Amino acid sequence: xxxxxxxxxxxxxxxxxxxxxxxxxxxxxxxxxxxxxxxxxxxxxxxxxxxxxxxxxxxxx
Amino acid sequence: xxxxxxxxxxxxxxxxxxxxxxxxxxxxxxxxxxxxxxxxxxxxxxxxxxxxxxxxxxxxxxxxxxxxxxxxxxxxxxxxxxxxxxxxxxxxxxxxxxxxxxxxxxxxxxxxxxxxxxxxxxxxxxxxxxxxxxxxxxxxxxxxxxxxxxxxxxxxxxxxxxxxxxxxxxxxxxxxxxxxxxxxxxxxxxxxxxxxxxxxxxxxxxxxxxxxxxxxxxxxxxxxxxxxxxxxxxxxxxxxxxxxxxxxxxxxxxxxxxxxxxxxxxxxxxxxxxxxxxxxxxxxxxxxxxxxxxxxxxxxxxxxxxxxxxxxxxxxxxxxxxxxxxxxxxxxxxxxxxxxxxxxxxxxxxxxxxxxxxxxxxxxxxxxxxxxxxxxxxxxxxxxxx
Numbered sequence: 027x028x029x030x031x032x033x034x035x036x037x038x039x040x041x042x043x044x045x046x047x048x049x050x051x052x053x054x055x056x057x058x059x060x061x062x063x064x065x066x067x068x069x070x071x072x073x074x075x076x077x078x079x080x081x082x083x084x085x086x087x
Numbered sequence: 088x089x090x091x092x093x094x095x096x097x098x099x100x101x102x103x104x105x106x107x108x109x110x111x112x113x114x115x116x117x118x119x120x121x122x123x124x125x126x127x128x129x130x131x132x133x134x135x136x137x138x139x140x141x142x143x144x145x146x147x148x149x150x151x152x153x154x155x156x157x158x159x160x161x162x163x164x165x166x167x168x169x170x171x172x173x174x175x176x177x178x179x180x181x182x183x184x185x186x187x188x189x190x191x192x193x194x195x196x197x198x199x200x201x202x203x204x205x206x207x208x209x210x211x212x213x214x215x216x217x218x219x220x221x222x223x224x225x226x227x228x229x230x231x232x233x234x235x236x237x238x239x240x241x242x243x244x245x246x247x248x249x250x251x252x253x254x255x256x257x258x259x260x261x262x263x264x265x266x267x268x269x270x271x272x273x274x275x276x277x278x279x280x281x282x283x284x285x286x287x288x289x290x291x292x293x294x295x296x297x298x299x300x301x302x303x304x305x306x307x308x309x310x311x312x313x314x315x316x317x318x319x320x321x322x323x324x325x326x327x328x329x330x331x332x333x334x335x336x337x338x339x340x341x342x343x344x345x346x347x348x349x350x351x352x353x354x355x356x357x358x359x360x361x362x363x364x365x366x367x368x369x370x371x372x373x374x375x376x377x378x379x380x381x382x383x384x385x386x387x388x389x390x391x392x393x394x395x396x397x398x399x400x401x402x403x404x405x406x407x408x409x410x411x412x413x414x415x416x417x418x419x420x421x422x423x424x425x426x427x428x429x430x431x432x433x434x435x436x437x438x439x440x441x442x443x444x445x446x447x448x449x450x451x452x453x454x455x456x457x458x459x460x461x462x463x464x465x466x467x468x469x470x471x472x473x
Contacts, residue, residue, distance in 0.1 A: 034258055037266040042292040049296060052424030053417060056381045064427045070289045071434055077267030077285060085272035 041070040094259050101252035106450060108245040109443050115239070115301075116440045118226040123421055123432045125219055132218065137175050140200045146170075147202030149341040149359075152177055155204060156195045157334075164334055166192070167367075168359040170344070172377075175199045187365040233308050240305030247298045250291060257288050276452050283445040286438050293435045294442075300415035310408055319368075322391070322401060326370045331363040338397035343372045347390045350399050351376050354388060362394045370394060381423065386413050 048066030051059045121128060153165055156179040164185055169178040177197045182189040196206040208214065216224075228235030261284065269281040287294075340359055348356050354376040360367035367373035371391040378384050391401040405413075417423035421432030 030262060031258070034261045034266075038257070038288045038291070041289050045290075045292040046296075049293075049418060052428055053414075054382055060424050060428070063424050064431065067293075067428070067431045067435075071431075071438075073267070074285060074289045074438075078269055078282070081267070081269035081281075082271050085270065 037073075041073060044069045094256070097252050097255045101249055101256055102450065104245045104252065105249035105443075105446050108242040108249065109447055111239060111242040112246050113440065113443050115226055115242075116436055116443065118222045119436050120433055121219070121222050122226055123429050123436070125223075126422070127426075129217075129219055135174065135176075137198060137205075138201070144200040146199050147177075147197075149177065149344055150339050152197045152202050153179060153340055155197075155202075156181060159195070159207065163191070164363070165361050166364050167361055168340065170199065170357055170359070172355045172357050176205070185361075185363040185365070227305065236305045236308060240302050243298055243302040243305060247295065247302065250287075250294050250298060253287050254291055257284060260284060276449065276456070279445045279448055283442060283449060286442050286445075290435055290438050290442070294439060296418055297421075297435075300419035303412055303415040304419055307412055310412055314406055314409055318403070318406060322403065323368055323370070326368075329370055331369040332394050334361075337362065337372075337394045340372060342397050343374065343392040343394075346397065346399055347374045347376065347392060350390065350402060351388060353380075353383075354378055356390075371400065385417055385423075386410065 044066045048063045051066065052063035055062075149168065149170075153168070156165065157163075160181055163181045163183050165179060165181050166185060167180045169180070171177070175198060177199045178194050179197065180192065180194045182192040184191075190212045191210050192212070193210040194208055195204060196208070197203065198205050224230050227239065229239065231238070264281075267285055269285060270277045344356055344359065348354075355378075356374050356376045358375045360373040360375070362371060363369055364373075368391055370393065372394050374390045374392060376388050376390065378386055387405070389403045389405070390399060391403065392398065393400050421428055
């Protein structure tokens with residue numbers, strides 16, 4: 027039970043944190059922090075694209 | 088949390104909160120796409136050119152611009168000034184009366200460095216709506232003013248409920264699945280269910296932040312109203328009985344501007360609301376200033392300057408709920424981290440559209456699934472009787 031909770035939520039939690047960090051770093055910082063923000067917010071999008079790509083390759087469309 | 092009963096309950100909330108708001112949210116998401124780039128599109132459709140002047144030319148005198156405007160419309164009142172901090176322009180807004188919904192409200196644009204008139208626009212009421220204004224209205228009030236804002240605010244609240252219930256449901260749904268498992272090659276319903284779940288959970292925090300700040304923005308009219316009937320009223324009560332000064336007997340607006348600017352180091356005054364304007368004070372120039380740093384430029388400070396004496400009488404502290412509203416603006420618009428952030432905003436917005444559309448699809452096919460199932464059962468019984 028405990029294990030499956032961790033297993034289910036580990037990646038969503040990290041992605042959520044990444045977005046939150048990205049949203050705030052551009053709001054509170056500038057210059058360098060803008061770059062950090064873009065990267066942090068693109069990560070979840072890339073993960074989604076990658077997961078869909080892998081699933082398609084394994085199972086067809 | 089994982090009992091079947093509570094999952095059913097959350098599912099009920101997820102289904103109905105989303106179904107009620109989905110159509111409106113689709114409109115909001117679609118109109119949101121161009122709105123992210125509103126500034127760029129506006130500049131592209133309607134490019135503004137300013138004559139070249141020597142670098143470092145100081146700002147022209149506000150009084151002379153106001154006087155020019157008054158000279159052109161001697162029977163009208165100045166309601167407010169906008170002193171742009173981004174482009175070299177000062178916009179003088181005038182109307183026959185101080186009524187906030189006066190049909191004659193119109194504006195004159197001046198070059199802030201030379202003080203010369205650039206444009207004398209017809210009344211707002213007579214100008215055709217621009218593409219961006221139509222998008223904004225569909226996005227914020229459905230052309231229905233305050234009732235429209237409150238209605239879409241309520242839809243936004245349902246959207247937030249559907250996100251929260253969706254996050255709660257993600258756990259039990261994914262019990263036997265790995266993160267990102269998309270069952271291609273099985274039924275179309277399973278494929279879209281998995282895509283809905285994957286996109287939804289990966290963008291959940293963005294959806295929540297933009298959803299909550301959107302609701303907050305829809306509440307801006309009542310929040311400002313609340314501030315006016317509480318703090319502002321207390322502040323103005325001591326002037327009760329005084330009359331609003333006539334416009335040709337008021338102190339210099341340039342002086343009010345300069346004094347306030349001195350009073351607020353590190354800030355820039357961007358607008359002056361004239362005495363008698365419903366959004367200001369009957370006795371003061373109300374000057375709105377904002378900070379000069381990226382974050383503080385989102386925070387505004389109002390200052391009251393006595394229109395008769397020209398003295399700064401109050402630098403007002405904004406209440407927490409208006410501060411929250413100010414911070415929620417950039418977080419909703421996505422306009423605070425350069426153009427790449429805007430592009431990211433658009434991608435997240437498209438993801439939201441896919442989540443909404445797949446949600447409707449899943450609801451439709453599930454209904455069909457059950458209906459087919461029950462007709463099948465009924466047919467079987469009917470056949471058995473025969």
